[in-house]
Amino acid sequence: MFDPAARTALASLPQIPLPSWPTPVEPMPRLAAAIGTRAELLVKRDDAIPFGFGGNKIRKLCIVAAQALREGADTLITCGGVQSNHARATAAFAARLGLRAVLVANGAAPATPTANALLDDLLGAEMHYVSSRDARDPAMQEIAGRLLHQGRRPYIIPLGASTPHGAAAYALAVAELLGQIEPPDVIVHATSSGGTQAGLVAGCRLAGLDIRIVGISADDPRAALTEAVQRIIDGLGAVAGSPDSLRRAAPAIEVDDGFVGEGYGIPTPASREALELAARCEGIFLDPTYTAKAMAGLIEYARRGAFEAGDRILFWHTGGQVGLFAR
Numbered sequence: 001m002f003d004p005a006a007r008t009a010l011a012s013l014p015q016i017p018l019p020s021w022p023t024p025v026e027p028m029p030r031l032a033a034a035i036g037t038r039a040e041l042l043v044k045r046d047d048a049i050p051f052g053f054g055g056n057k058i059r060k061l062c063i064v065a066a067q068a069l070r071e072g073a074d075t076l077i078t079c080g081g082v083q084s085n086h087a088r089a090t091a092a093f094a095a096r097l098g099l100r101a102v103l104v105a106n107g108a109a110p111a112t113p114t115a116n117a118l119l120d121d122l123l124g125a126e127m128h129y130v131s132s133r134d135a136r137d138p139a140m141q142e143i144a145g146r147l148l149h150q151g152r153r154p155y156i157i158p159l160g161a162s163t164p165h166g167a168a169a170y171a172l173a174v175a176e177l178l179g180q181i182e183p184p185d186v187i188v189h190a191t192s193s194g195g196t197q198a199g200l201v202a203g204c205r206l207a208g209l210d211i212r213i214v215g216i217s218a219d220d221p222r223a224a225l226t227e228a229v230q231r232i233i234d235g236l237g238a239v240a241g242s243p244d245s246l247r248r249a250a251p252a253i254e255v256d257d258g259f260v261g262e263g264y265g266i267p268t269p270a271s272r273e274a275l276e277l278a279a280r281c282e283g284i285f286l287d288p289t290y291t292a293k294a295m296a297g298l299i300e301y302a303r304r305g306a307f308e309a310g311d312r313i314l315f316w317h318t319g320g321q322v323g324l325f326a327r
Contacts (some may be wrong), residue, residue: 001207002175005241006245007175009239010168010239013165014066016061016097018058018062020049022176022177023046023048023049025045025177027040027041028041028042028043028281031277035277035303037302037313039311039312040310040312041298042181042184042312043284046059046173046316049319051092052096053089053319057089057090058092058093058319059169060160060161060167060196061089061090061161063166064165065090065097069097071155073153073154073155074152075100075101075147075152076102076155076157077103077140077143077147077156077157078101078104078156079103079139079140080136081107082108082117083115083289085290085319085322086160087116087120088119088120090103090161091124095123095124100126100152101125102126102143102147103126103127104128104129104143106129109127112327114326115323115325117326119322158193159193160192160194161195162198164238166199167196167198167202167236170198171202173203174204178207181314183207184314185211186307186312187315188294188301188314189214189216189318190293190318191217191225194232195232198228198229198233198236201251204250205248205251206246213254214254214256215254215255216256216297217255218260219263222256225255225257226253229255233253234246259296265289270296270299270300271288275295278292286320286321289320
């Protein structure tokens with residue numbers, strides 16, 4: 001049972017209302033047959049959130065953007081790559097709420113914007129380009145300072161909305177899932193900035209469930225991501241009012257960085273196969289950067305016998321399919 005006090009505390013957080021919940025849970029029997037597993041495969045479709053092209057960033061921003069409004073913000077500032085799903089989602093919320101969006105992207109301005117970069121432009125976001133990932137945070141601080149000097153009220157949203165409030169959305173999503181199906185044995189998902197995984201781990205701890213949660217890294221090494229997830233969980237304890245419940249050892253923070261390949265956003269043979277199998281077996285579209293690599297991890301686990309007959313394996317689809325149209 002989900003900790004009642006924590007659920008009340010989390011549910012009482014201000015949220016931007018969207019008619020999106022619960023997102024569907026669907027079986028994937030043809031994919032299971034194609035990869036030769038007798039486990040039951042399911043998918044939680046956060047890619048099916050209708051607003052802003054969906055994805056885990058939309059779920060997190062429902063709470064994070066509400067916090068910005070509560071603090072009187074008139075401008076949302078965030079960062080990511082040129083094809084950042086999170087930046088696109090932030091720009092969509094800014095448009096919805098009548099706010100200004102300022103996005104800091106590492107990389108060169110595209111001559112012809114496509115995919116998320118095209119959507120950022122359509123949404124009216126103000127773009128700033130920097131040379132590296134390390135340059136993003138200083139640029140956001142500089143822009144925020146300049147806007148404050150102009151009398152505006154900027155609100156900086158960290159990369160991926162991976163904050164305790166962003167993670168709270170995924171702790172609540174665990175409660176949502178438990179209202180749809182019996183608890184799965186394993187949840188597999190893409191992990192990068194850590195907020196989604198922190199919320200899933202925290203939600204299971206608050207529900208007293210030892211569900212194995214496997215985060216397949218899209219970029220960073222296991223140790224760095226594990227540390228980031230733990231830091232967000234520690235912060236979430238104060239938000240949920242249940243720090244003791246979140247100190248439980250189970251489920252553990254499990255990050256697998258073995259599917260990154262040559263680097264962030266660079267497809268691998270396994271991720272290409274996963275992307276094609278999901279589409280051809282189930283009509284489900286993954287993205288090259290995150291979910292295809294996470295599905296590649298699930299497929300590899302299944303093929304090497306990590307899942308037994310009768311196990312219920314849930315793939316949490318975190319969206320990003322706009323990336324299929326990047327050029």
